[in-house]
Amino acid sequence: MCELLAMSANVPTDICFSFSGLMQRGGNTGPHKDGWGITFYEGKGCRSFKDPLPSAKSAIAKLVTEYPIKSEAVICHIRQANSGAVCLENTHPFIRQMWGKNWTYAHNGQLKDFAENLPVKLHIPIGTTDSEHAFCWLLDQLQNKFGTKEPEPIELFTYVATLSSQINVLGVFNLLLSNGDCLFAFCSNNLHWITRKAPFGEATLIDAEVKINFHHETTDKDIVTVIATQPLTQDECWHKMTSGQWQLFCLGESLASGEA
Amino acid sequence: MCELLAMSANVPTDICFSFSGLMQRGGNTGPHKDGWGITFYEGKGCRSFKDPLPSAKSAIAKLVTEYPIKSEAVICHIRQANSGAVCLENTHPFIRQMWGKNWTYAHNGQLKDFAENLPVKLHIPIGTTDSEHAFCWLLDQLQNKFGTKEPEPIELFTYVATLSSQINVLGVFNLLLSNGDCLFAFCSNNLHWITRKAPFGEATLIDAEVKINFHHETTDKDIVTVIATQPLTQDECWHKMTSGQWQLFCLGESLASGEA
Numbered sequence: 001m002c003e004l005l006a007m008s009a010n011v012p013t014d015i016c017f018s019f020s021g022l023m024q025r026g027g028n029t030g031p032h033k034d035g036w037g038i039t040f041y042e043g044k045g046c047r048s049f050k051d052p053l054p055s056a057k058s059a060i061a062k063l064v065t066e067y068p069i070k071s072e073a074v075i076c077h078i079r080q081a082n083s084g085a086v087c088l089e090n091t092h093p094f095i096r097q098m099w100g101k102n103w104t105y106a107h108n109g110q111l112k113d114f115a116e117n118l119p120v121k122l123h124i125p126i127g128t129t130d131s132e133h134a135f136c137w138l139l140d141q142l143q144n145k146f147g148t149k150e151p152e153p154i155e156l157f158t159y160v161a162t163l164s165s166q167i168n169v170l171g172v173f174n175l176l177l178s179n180g181d182c183l184f185a186f187c188s189n190n191l192h193w194i195t196r197k198a199p200f201g202e203a204t205l206i207d208a209e210v211k212i213n214f215h216h217e218t219t220d221k222d223i224v225t226v227i228a229t230q231p232l233t234q235d236e237c238w239h240k241m242t243s244g245q246w247q248l249f250c251l252g253e254s255l256a257s258g259e260a
Numbered sequence: 261m262c263e264l265l266a267m268s269a270n271v272p273t274d275i276c277f278s279f280s281g282l283m284q285r286g287g288n289t290g291p292h293k294d295g296w297g298i299t300f301y302e303g304k305g306c307r308s309f310k311d312p313l314p315s316a317k318s319a320i321a322k323l324v325t326e327y328p329i330k331s332e333a334v335i336c337h338i339r340q341a342n343s344g345a346v347c348l349e350n351t352h353p354f355i356r357q358m359w360g361k362n363w364t365y366a367h368n369g370q371l372k373d374f375a376e377n378l379p380v381k382l383h384i385p386i387g388t389t390d391s392e393h394a395f396c397w398l399l400d401q402l403q404n405k406f407g408t409k410e411p412e413p414i415e416l417f418t419y420v421a422t423l424s425s426q427i428n429v430l431g432v433f434n435l436l437l438s439n440g441d442c443l444f445a446f447c448s449n450n451l452h453w454i455t456r457k458a459p460f461g462e463a464t465l466i467d468a469e470v471k472i473n474f475h476h477e478t479t480d481k482d483i484v485t486v487i488a489t490q491p492l493t494q495d496e497c498w499h500k501m502t503s504g505q506w507q508l509f510c511l512g513e514s515l516a517s518g519e520a
Contacts, residue, residue, distance in 0.1 A: 052302075097356055124360040
């Protein structure tokens with residue numbers, strides 16, 4: 001299995017604190033040593049850092065921890081391989097372009113018989129993972145349904161939720177998906193989220209000896225939502241998502257949610 | 261204008277030496293301070309490092325200089341903006357997926373009336389540069405001509421050369437394009453290349469006080485081609501490409517070349 005991390009914020013915010021915790025699970029406090037990746041949106045653009053090496057030992061992960069890239073949407077993944085070899089083309093997040101936007105996708109779980117059950121035509125996988133294959137199938141379905149024009153977010157992501165539950169039938173499908181504006185999460189069996197806003201307090205990482213007082217790092221207007229496979233802090237109250245639940249965030253706030 | 265750099269090699273090779281020279285032109289020995297990016301292929305996968313900051317002052321560029329990523333194909337770009345604001349979505353290289361491969365593209369030059377003359381339908385630009393627009397048009401033409409199956413490299417890139425000369429009519433179009441297997445270069449007005457193989461000698465960067473003896477860094481079987489806007493070393497003989505010339509390299513060696 002793998003671990004997922006994502007952020008949606010109403011002001012460009014760095015994710016150094018959360019990432020510092022998560023990266024320890026890539027070979028140190030956790031077994032997810034088969035590569036990692038993180039994608040930061042800045043406007044319509046995005047940039048990724050990826051490494052097939054364990055995040056706990058990666059020079060690139062160290063840079064990401066120390067170099068505060070401010071972003072309104074972030075998706076991160078650390079991998080424990082189950083489908084597909086440990087190599088760069090199998091390292092999440094996967095990014096593809098549609099409707100003049102970058103679409104970023106990360107998956108935790110495992111899917112059986114995905115090639116037969118999720119035929120792809122327009123978007124062809126590059127690597128050999130179940131995850132990328134399901135992403136290509138998802139994009140194919142979106143393009144088939146909505147054609148050349150991106151629909152409004154709630155219509156779009158409600159359909160993504162339906163597609164997610166179809167994929168979920170094949171195994172375990174915890175999903176993070178973003179187009180830079182919205183952050184969508186579908187829970188198969190394991191996802192937690194928290195929204196931080198004023199009054200801000202303190203938080204302590206579970207995986208590293210790091211404590212932060214968000215009051216000193218933020219303004220009263222900031223709203224920041226973090227989604228993770230497992231809670232990253234020990235002194236905050238994270239919402240546990242249930243199987244089949246989905247959440248849509250935009251600029252840190254919940255835009256819609258439901259059960260698929 | 262901008263500066264381009266690319267590498268094709270028959271063994272995974274790091275580009276730290278050449279990149280050390282080029283990055284100095286991003287705000288130090290050269291005026292190309294409007295961002296930079298580099299894409300490394302490793303197998304079918306690739307990873308990019310991008311920054312809208314000047315490369316000469318970028319912490320990420322420093323990491324790339326010090327962290328030897330071994331690759332068989334690399335494309336790099338440092339930007340001096342003329343079309344499109346300085347932001348991440350306008351930062352080269354641009355990457356898109358087609359035929360189950362990652363296609364990486366970087367452009368040096370300027371194109372007039374590109375939106376009218378290069379209509380796009382299947383691949384929609386994300387940023388506002390002439391460069392990304394021309395890339396989308398190029399992919400549209402390839403998909404229209406070859407459908408769902410990638411042709412053999414020589415057929416494919418001969419057609420890319422024809423398309424490049426069509427784009428070149430709109431201004432200046434120095435192009436680097438790779439699918440990980442092949443590296444294609446089209447010269448509008450400014451490109452140089454060099455193939456290094458045994459017996460290897462010494463080389464000294466023009467832009468930084470760095471000297472290397474490739475004999476100590478390589479084996480006798482290594483073949484490495486480097487393409488750059490301007491030669492990066494002062495004591496080697498670079499081939500200057502002429503206007504309309506194209507070169508196709510695979511695993512460091514020339515596969516085809518011509519005049520479009």
